[in-house]
Amino acid sequence: MLSSTRAALLAAACLPLPTLAQDPAAPVAVPEVAVSGAAPSLTAPDAIEAAARLRQVPGNVTVLPAEEIRTRAGVTGLSDVLQYVPGVFAQPKWGEDTRLSIRGSGLARNFHLRGVQLTQDGIPLNQADGAGDFQELDPLTFGHVEVLRGANAFGQGAATLGGVLNFVTPTGRSDPGAVLRGEAGTYGYRRAQGAYGMEAGDFDAWASFSALSQDGFRQHSWGDSRRFNANFGWRITDDIETRFYYGYNHIEQRIPGSVTRQQALSNPRAAAAANIANDYQRNTESNRFGNRTSWRIAPGAVLDLGASFVHRELDHPIFQYIDQRTDDVNGFARLTLDGEIAGLRNRVVAGATLGFGTYDSRRYLNLGGHPGRLTASSTDRARKHTVTLQDTLHLLPDLALVAGLQLGETYRASRDRFLSDGDQSGSETYRFANPQIGLLWDVVPGDAAPEAQVFASLAWATEPPTIGDLTPLAARGFSALKAQRARTAEIGTRGRRDGLEWEVAAYRASIRDEIQLFDPTGTGATLALNAGRTIHQGIEASLSWTMLRNLAAPDLGDSLTLRQAYSFNDFRFDGDAVYGDNQLPGAPRHLYRAELRYRHPAGFSIAPNVEWVPQGFFVDNANTLKTNAYAILGLRAGWDFENGLSVFAEGRNLADRKYISNASVAPVATLNSALFEPGFGRSVYGGVQFRF
Incomplete structure (x- = not known):
């Protein structure tokens, strides 16, 4: 029999966070652990439990279940995973690379990632200086994805404008048995996966190996990757569980490069000439070891601890040959106390995060993809610590006040080892305090969870620069950059009722010292510098509506569901001395996606879809050059058979x-500026998966 708490959580799956069940008429998938009667994992909560926890956040959050990922073919990167999450701009570049921005975070980061904290199973994945990459994430190993936009990640110890993306891997309890999967598609796309999960008493284990190869849509964009992910859990007692993680990635990727606007629209498959001549690449090998331990100290008191060590080796021939070896140690501790104060229900979350990173970086002349003469060498270090205290007090049964404070310190240092051109060493320490206040109102309470909520919040976020920002390639020396600081006000609602699911939020972030690209000398050498005042504001809206049921016959159980996601992005300078109130470059003002999905209870589904950008976006601070407006059409279909076999296909x-x-x-662009990444042409993918 299920415990009453577990039963309530399962019931909650039918309530607010809309992405848990995109079709309200479809049956909710109950985790195997619940069916077997075994206790759920303490260290790896499933999507249902994650949704219940995130309903206590006074802001816009989303949970994506694995079914939204595994039932599709050709899902290779975050651009495919996050398509229907409003407020998130995640577009493919080449291979498995993605340009990611949440609420306009990191718009000036042309390569890699800044402004969003990536975590896996709650343990930070970014390097200690806040930089990150996406290629080490395998979408086939996501049990679910949690999207905490902006300051809504306050309780997770994050302090960035973009918030947190948490990728939770399956366990032997949640995904028992074997999975064999194969996919193929256009442009030489091939992928295979084998996974197995098992549970034996107090122990469980899960492992996955996947291999992917593709020639790429564009010239000089082929890539190969091999990934292994595994975890082993031990339920020491009914109230203590520990889980060990290991991940290995070997990724080789050619880089086709950015081209001019005319080239991108007339010959999108062509690569930049310099990228071919110098064999631009990004090759990564990494090993990640981690542990997460959860201890239910007493009723209403839970302690979570996590730590990881990651060693990465990057071989990166671009305009120079970059050879970098990094070691990062990350960890967190979080104590959650549920109880009462003066007869009022209360929850306290006290947490701390830490991160240490060392970087052995060398640059050489790039001789056709091979290292030549040494041109730069440094040892870089980064450190980050945060302490967070957050309290949720229910002033009324249906109204909660949320307040918190986050204190942090970060350190960045670079020691120059290549002294023939002078000593460019330097260091900087950043300290910050971020307060938060918010309200949660359960407008329509439910038995296990509210059917409709309204939320509002005001929170601060502080984002220190990365090592790459402080040691720009276009200038010598260690930059004197300030940390950017944002104050974000947000109001919105979420819920589910009578076949309708929604998430809607409006936000406004007032930012000081945002890190943007400028050309201070007027020579075309762009540097990451602090802007004055900037504004990021917008609307995030997702809506899932089951319009029709029992189309083919009475009581058949088939359904037709319209799913939509819309983002309005208004990111701009605020009275800048040079650029006035110009729009910030890098993200579209409007982005709309929709899908109309028919589902049959026999397991068949088909879904035409559209992606629409009605206005191109600017690519420079001066607002002189834009991308193009477009609308692209796609179609998804699949069939899940009762014997565990699934087949699926997708056209884009x-x-x-x-x-x-x-x-x-760029600060200022011309028609000859090579800044543009062509979208993929017509693509078709298909796959088959067998569970047993």
């Missing part, structure tokens, strides 16, 4: 529209 950009999916940014 079926009209073969030439468009620009994303672009790098």
Whole structure:
């Protein structure tokens, strides 16, 4: 029999966070652990439990279940995973790379990632200086994905404008048995996966190996990757569980490069000439070891501890040959206390995070993809610590006040070892305090969880620069950058009722010292510098509506569901001395996606879809050059059979529209500026999966 708490959580799956069940008429998938009667994992809560926890956040959050990922073919990166999450701009570049921005975070980061904290099973994945990459994430190993936009990640110890993406891996309890999967598609796409999970008393284990190879849509964009992910859990007592993680990645990727606007729209498959001549690449090998331990100290008191060590080796021939070896140690501790104060229900979350990183960096002349003469060498270090205290007090049964304070310190240092051109060493320490206050109102309470909520919050976030920001390639020396600081006000609602699910939020972030790209000398050498005042504001809206049921016959159980996601992005300078109130470059003002899905109870589904950007976005601070507007059409279909066999197919950009999916940014652009990444042409993918 299920415990009453577990039963309540399962019932909650039918309530607010809309992405848990995109079709309200479809049956909710109950985790195997619940069916077997075994206790759920303490260290790896499933999507249902994650949704219940995130309903206590006074802001816009989303939970994506694995079914939204595993039932599709050709899902290789975050751009495919996060398609229907409003407020998130995640567009493919080449291979498995993605340009990611949440609420306009990191718009000036043309390469890699800044402004969003990536975590896996709650343990930070970013390097200690806040930089990150996506290629080490395998979408086939996501049990679910938690999206905490902006300051809504306050309780997780994050302090960035973009918030947190948490990728939770399956366990032997949640995914018992074997999975064999194969996919193929256009442009030489091939992928295979084998996974197995098992549970034996107090122990469980899960492992996955996947291999992917593709020639790429563009010239010089082929890539190969091999990934292994595993975890082993031990339920020491009924109230203590520990879980060990290991991940290995070997990724080889050619880089086609950015091209001019005219080239991107006339010959989108061509690569930049310099990238071919110098064999631009990004090759990564990494090993990650981690542990997470949960201890239910007493009723209403839970302590979570986590730590990881990651060693990465990057071989990166671009305009120079970058050879970098990094070691990062990350950890967190979080104590949650549920109880009462003066007869009022109360929850306290006290947490701390830490991160240490060392970077052995060398640069050489790039001789056709091979290292030549040494041009730079440094040892870099980064450190980050945060302490967070957050309290949720229920002033009324249906109204809660949320307040918190986060204190942090970060350190960045670079020791120059290549002294023939002078000593460019330097260091900087940043300290910050971020307060938060918010309200949660359960407008329509439910038995296990509210059917409709309204939320509002005001929170601060502080984002120190990364090592790459402080040691720019275009200038000598250690930059004197300030940390950017944002104050974000947000109001919104979420819920589920009578076949309708929604998430809607409006936000406004007032930012000081945002890290943007400028050309201070007027020579074309762009540097990451602090802007004055900037504004990021917008609307995030997702809506899932089951319009029709029992179409083919009475009581058949089939359904037709319309799913939509819309983002309005208004990111701009605020009275800048040079750029006035110009729009910040790098993200579209409007982004709309929709899918109309028919589902049959026999397991068949088909879903045409559209992605629409009605206005191109600027690629420079001066607002002189734009991408193009576009609309692309796609179609998904699949069939799940009762014997564990699933087949699925997907067509993208079926009209073969030439468009620009994303672009790098610059202070001032011309028609000859090579800033644009062409969108993929017509693509078709298919796959088969067998569970047993």
